Amino acid sequence: MKAKIIGAGSIGNHHAEACRSMGWDVTVVDTDQAALDRMKSEIYPKRYGAWDESIKLFLSSEQPSGGFDVVYLGTPPHVRMKIAEEILEEEPKVLLLEKPAFPPSLVGLALFAAAMKKHPNVAVLVGFNHIVANNTKKVHQLIEKNNLGKLLALEAGIRSHWENIFKAHPWLKGPEDTYLGYWKKGGGAGGEHSHGLNLWQHFAHELGFGRVAEVQGMFDYVRENGADYDRQCLLNLVTEKGLVGRVVQDVLTQPKKKWVELQFEGGSIEWWNDVTKTTDEVIVNVRGKEQEKIVIEKSRTEEFRKEAEHIGDILSGKIKKSDSPIRFERGAETSIVLEAGHRSHGEKRTIAVDYSSIDA
Ligand SMILES: NC(=O)c1ccc[n+]([C@@H]2O[C@H](COP(=O)([O-])OP(=O)(O)OC[C@H]3O[C@@H](n4cnc5c(N)ncnc54)[C@H](O)[C@@H]3O)[C@@H](O)[C@H]2O)c1
16 A cells, blocks of 8 residues: 655654555655654654654655545645645545644535535545544444433543644744644634544434534634633533534643543443553443443554554445544534634624534
8 A cells, every 4th residue: 555644743753654564666755845844854763663664755845646545634734625635635544634634714615515526536535534543433332232221411532732743843933833722723722622523523423413504613712922722621512413512622631631422321431542652441331230340551653553544444345435433524624613602702702613514
């Protein structure tokens, strides 16, 4: 398999290592020679022990085009769409857009959705990798195994101080130096921790409650040193089939808390990520029974390996692209609801979510 990764930053390194662990041929592309040099001499060897000489590095202007099985688009969100349209023309079998797929302006979304129709053979995914992780799989197994009845409430939270992100980018002085410091570019708590909203939407969809129909958003915006980001993003949600719940994302909480809680008629299930550096957890409370806690060993590299395995399954035909829980439409919905959340805050009212840009 041949993989091309656009963006030699933090996520580009994760995907490069995951693809190499799958035995895939890897090419990495960046507009910035310093980023390519940093990948080879600092990030990759520090994270994974040594540079892998088989990885080919190219400036964007000199990149090979066409013939790739998978292209990962790991640039910042606000520069994703123009490149994504160009990559569609290359017709890889899979195109993975990193999360969030779009900044809250949703600029380029309708055009990209239309362009996808001209390339029906390209499976477009969005990199919400928690959805293909073992803890999520375990939650689904436990819902099936236990007779919990109807889902009554759903809550998801990604509350995590962004200090660790800055530790992984020591060349940045602060949020103002990167898209992270600008919510309109897809940064801030709403964009950077959009895994929370996406997890909420995932379970709502998979348990039959459909799309988010209405949203109330409350944001805590910060304007300092030229940056303009939300440090807290709070969303109250209701789906088209009446499921009510909420999402909280912030870049403040230490120690971090990343969870989903599903309250059923007959008990509850909790999904936890990063309980320790090497463990996730799933906690089940079936009414009348002892609590069951399942500890799932994992590593950071494995999180991206699982995503590469999922892509491998799509490439081999084991999973149909239309069945992938990280397919384009699901990821795009996250950006669409986040946009509506910001608008709700600005207009101080509940917003009905409009999906016409991806339904057209
Ligand atoms: N799924 C996850 O868990 C996860 C983890 C980390 C990052 N991400 C996402 O990945 C994206 C990138 O984050 P990051 O931390 O790697 O950022 P980063 O700043 O470390 O890296 C981005 C790279 O893209 C390059 N770039 C910018 N414009 C480009 C262009 N037009 N063509 C080619 N390269 C270009 C930059 O030079 C930089 O090297 C973000 O959307 C982020 O949310 C996802």
